Amino acid sequence: MLKASLSEHPDFSMTDDQIVTLIDATFYEVDINEDGLISKEEYATMVRQSPLLLQHMTLTPGNAMGMGH
Numbered sequence: 001m002l003k004a005s006l007s008e009h010p011d012f013s014m015t016d017d018q019i020v021t022l023i024d025a026t027f028y029e030v031d032i033n034e035d036g037l038i039s040k041e042e043y044a045t046m047v048r049q050s051p052l053l054l055q056h057m058t059l060t061p062g063n064a065m066g067m068g069h
């Protein structure tokens, strides 16, 4: 039943578990000093390295973060 339901939405092929795994993996990659928190600096580094990833993780415009030049 669930599989049939998901196959009706080919554009959304990831399960919740897969999304959580992806976010977890991303988190550990971004958490450079491994303190379990994403600091502003670590977040800024991620944004610089993965602008496309950011688009999937938040809808907040970059200029709302107070991270100007």
Ligand SMILES: [Ca+2]
Residues within 6 Å of the ligand: 031, 032, 033, 034, 035, 036, 037, 038, 039, 042
């Ligand atoms: Ca950290």
